[in-house]
Amino acid sequence: MRTAVLVEPTEFELEDRPRPSPGPDEVLVAVRDVGICGSDVHYYEHGRIGDYVVEDPLVLGHESAGKVVEVGENVTDHEPGDRVALEPGVPCRRCAHCKRGDYHLCESVRFMATPPHDGAFTEYVSWPADFAYTLPESVSTAEGALCEPLSVGIHACRRGSVGTGDTVLITGAGPIGLMVLEAARAAGATDIILTDVVKEKLEFAEKRGADLTVDVTETDLDTAVAEYTDGVGADVVVEASGAEPSIKSTIDVVRRGGTVVLVGLASEAEVPFDVLELIDNEVDVHGSFRYKNTYDAAVDLLADGEVDVEGIIDFESELEDIDDAFRRSMEPTVVKGMISLDS
Ligand SMILES: NC(=O)c1ccc[n+]([C@@H]2O[C@H](COP(=O)([O-])OP(=O)(O)OC[C@H]3O[C@@H](n4cnc5c(N)ncnc54)[C@H](O)[C@@H]3O)[C@@H](O)[C@H]2O)c1
Numbered sequence: 001m002r003t004a005v006l007v008e009p010t011e012f013e014l015e016d017r018p019r020p021s022p023g024p025d026e027v028l029v030a031v032r033d034v035g036i037c038g039s040d041v042h043y044y045e046h047g048r049i050g051d052y053v054v055e056d057p058l059v060l061g062h063e064s065a066g067k068v069v070e071v072g073e074n075v076t077d078h079e080p081g082d083r084v085a086l087e088p089g090v091p092c093r094r095c096a097h098c099k100r101g102d103y104h105l106c107e108s109v110r111f112m113a114t115p116p117h118d119g120a121f122t123e124y125v126s127w128p129a130d131f132a133y134t135l136p137e138s139v140s141t142a143e144g145a146l147c148e149p150l151s152v153g154i155h156a157c158r159r160g161s162v163g164t165g166d167t168v169l170i171t172g173a174g175p176i177g178l179m180v181l182e183a184a185r186a187a188g189a190t191d192i193i194l195t196d197v198v199k200e201k202l203e204f205a206e207k208r209g210a211d212l213t214v215d216v217t218e219t220d221l222d223t224a225v226a227e228y229t230d231g232v233g234a235d236v237v238v239e240a241s242g243a244e245p246s247i248k249s250t251i252d253v254v255r256r257g258g259t260v261v262l263v264g265l266a267s268e269a270e271v272p273f274d275v276l277e278l279i280d281n282e283v284d285v286h287g288s289f290r291y292k293n294t295y296d297a298a299v300d301l302l303a304d305g306e307v308d309v310e311g312i313i314d315f316e317s318e319l320e321d322i323d324d325a326f327r328r329s330m331e332p333t334v335v336k337g338m339i340s341l342d343s
Pocket residue numbers: 037038039152171172173174175176177195196197198201216240241242243245246262263264265266288289290291
């Protein structure tokens with residue numbers, strides 16, 4: 001099977017690898033669509049993200065969906081022909097975190113495209129059947145693949161307890177910020193503000209229904225939020241840029257008693273926060289890491305037409321053109337590139 005392998009930073013090789021066989025509890029999936037995520041691009045460019053270092057050739061891609069072609073002997077809830085979205089992180093199921101339900105925090109998680117685990121830029125993937133979610137006819141495999149970033153958005157909104165009538169400020173209008181926008185709207189938020197430093201990203205966010213956009217290179221965020229909220233501040237701030245100034249700004253624009261959710265990964269682990277301001281304003285600060293139990297919700301939201309994920313796709317490329325697709329994904333105005341296979 002054709003497989004795109006990152007052999008060195010900025011260098012893919014197309015290899016012919018043996019097609020896997022499904023284990024007893026697995027499904028073999030012919031991969032159809034795989035999104036290119038910022039983390040894939042980071043591994044492509046730098047060969048590492050923090051402590052995760054690409055030491056051996058690695059298959060990238062963790063936003064994937066396709067068609068089941070074979071099922072293991074114990075699998076009863078999938079059959080060949082089912083179209084499925086693959087949840088990319090499979091936990092150990094036995095550790096303390098898994099047992100208390102926080103399976104996304106499992107320290108032995110096998111997460112696609114995080115070294116040393118291979119991902120989905122390949123023709124076939126064998127995957128645990130319970131981490132494969134059947135897509136109804138109305139949901140495309142491209143949408144199925146984008147259940148992954150949508151899951152990040154849903155989990156962030158759950159962490160912030162976003163609810164009906166809330167004003168939500170999202171910093172960063174990349175794919176994650178835009179997926180938080182979708183999830184927040186679906187959770188009942190009525191006023192959604194997005195920030196960015198790239199005009200085109202903000203224009204796009206506006207087209208996708210942001211009530212207010214703020215270019216933080218031109219406009220003072222505190223003033224804009226104060227004006228919009230009559231001086232109260234946002235109920236929930238979701239930080240989705242990873243930029244230090246943006247992380248710092250979150251506690252200045254959240255309302256007293258409000259919630260800050262940190263999703264963006266800062267390049268520096270330490271970002272100074274005004275602790276007295278946090279205490280005085282009784283602000284809740286939550287980290288948000290990947291997601292748990294979001295795929296069923298993501299598929300249902302897509303089936304009900306409550307969210308739009310396909311609209312963020314800028315281009316689709318074939319596996320053979322993966323180098324070019326990654327280079328295009330590095331352009332600051334590109335939101336989402338996809339690799340589509342016809343296997
Ligand atoms: N916590 C998690 O589970 C999780 C999951 C996926 C991604 N992430 C992280 O979330 C962040 C967003 O992911 P993405 O794929 O959308 O990244 P991205 O780089 O495509 O988007 C980030 C956006 O932030 C904008 N930006 C840069 N500086 C800014 C500033 N000062 N203020 C406002 N916006 C600014 C950029 O122009 C860009 O549009 C990244 O840091 C990523 O690593 C975290």
